[in-house]
Amino acid sequence: MGTRLEVIGLKDVQEFQQLYKQSWPKYCQEYYCLDNFVEFLKKQPHMRNIKMYTLDTKQARDEGLFVIVDRYQLFVGCLNNTNGLVRKALDLLDWSTGLKCSSIPSRHIGALDSLVESKKLDLVFRDCTNLFFMKADDALKLRVEPPTGFVLKSLSVADAPLVNAEWPNHHEGSLFFVERQIRLCVSVGLYQEDTQELVAWCIRLQGGYLGALQVKDSHKRRGFGSVVTREIAYRLAAQGHDVMALVGPSNKPSSGMFSKLGFQVIDQCFWLRTEPTEGQFTWPEGE
Template sequence: MEDQLEYDILQQIKPDELLQLRDLYKINWPTYSPIYNHIDMAHTWITKNNEEIKFYSVNGYFDDGTVIFISNLECDKIKLTYYTLEKSNSRLYDGLMKTKRIDWNKQICLDTIYRDQLPLSFEIAKAQHQQFYSLAIGSCWWLPKEKAAQFEIKIPNHTFVGPLSLEHAEKIYRSWTYNGHRSVEYVASLIKNNNCFGIFHENDRTLMAWVLLREFGVLGILQTDEKYKRRGYATVVTKALCKKIAENNADSICYINVENTASKKLFESLGFKAIDYYAWMKMKPNVDTCG
């Protein structure tokens, strides 16, 4: 299959080129910090953990930051994420419209699409005879590493904070509100490859609350077990992960659905600032026009 796509408009960016791509997004900090974190995390997964992650440029050129990330979620679904610094979005449009790497007869999940690329996304959907069936809007929250480094973490009595292990993946997956979109193997991959923290009871090591660092380089899957809510555990594990991220010389980022007022309140109390808005969108072939 890859041989047939040798001359496709979308060409894979080599792992040793990803840091060059990443550094294009240092401008106007923290506006593009989530994109910087995503590419940086992908480079780590590829080079240190041997994960197969592919980013594509349009015609082998990415000096304007134009990049498309394609992954298969299931046999009938494709996930797309794309970024660019080019204001017209024309190169993104060309890449998405002309590539043979995307099967538009499948369901498409557009993940973390920023405001500047929303009009493009609707144009692409119309041109490819896709119809949207799900749309969620969220905000991107940012905390500089200097603030995170100053966090004081007060561990509640009879508890301790520590890294998650693979044995916790099943419980975290079962408790996750959005587990229908992913698998327990996905949660396990985050625990395996990234810094992820939980707060445990000191006697029997019961996991009571947790937060993971996701493949986009952002905090996520923050949750407290129902039996242990309203004890401040979510704040404790969030501070612990933010401090760890700061030790690695990175800022902390999280995405929060606009309807999730509890999470917005928590992250705002920790000093996070909303810096942009984004969308998660799902679309499928329009049977009335494509066939």
């Protein structure tokens, strides 16, 4: 029999996560991606539409190989990128509905590109982002008092429609995603004190990095993006986490902000969206 995908659960993922502590922060993408899914499954053990796999070989487990399909998003990790394990696992997945390959570490992009070529998949996009990184000890120094007339606090699910509407990447099905991230992950919002209007925000996304960083147009150019970034970085560091963010090379304002705060670029991560191979498919809202 050939190599097959093997379903894994919380205990497996926790064991794999520990493997990625070595050579820190080389594998921080994999470590913090798994950290989020571990917390998801602890809080909500029977989450729908999350499938986690490795290959049914000892080598795959020794290398911490994982493939996670979270609704329409794909996350992958492996300690070794020279033994073909990632390519084998990707080849065994169902690509018929299209997948958004998210925050793929640069050492695995060759395997993914090879898969796309061999299966003759059409791409919606293929983008590279810089991985900005800061150690927890440094992030603990970022805490800042909110500007006069404003308060900093965690987002609530009631904020999700606004966050989703303002998010440049919003699409059908993304409101459910935003609501879930607010419920299960660290987030920060900057609110007008008298009206409680939400004017800036940031959420830890499921890959473990900061995302959905946004400031309302009416409140831009006042440094509010930096305020919420500093606060969420501090909150993560207070839990013992180093902090990551992914920024496109062409996004000069965000790149400049993270650099000014003291983040360092240590790697690149890739994003690919494949077209469905059997007609059109859109993830239903609310699943």
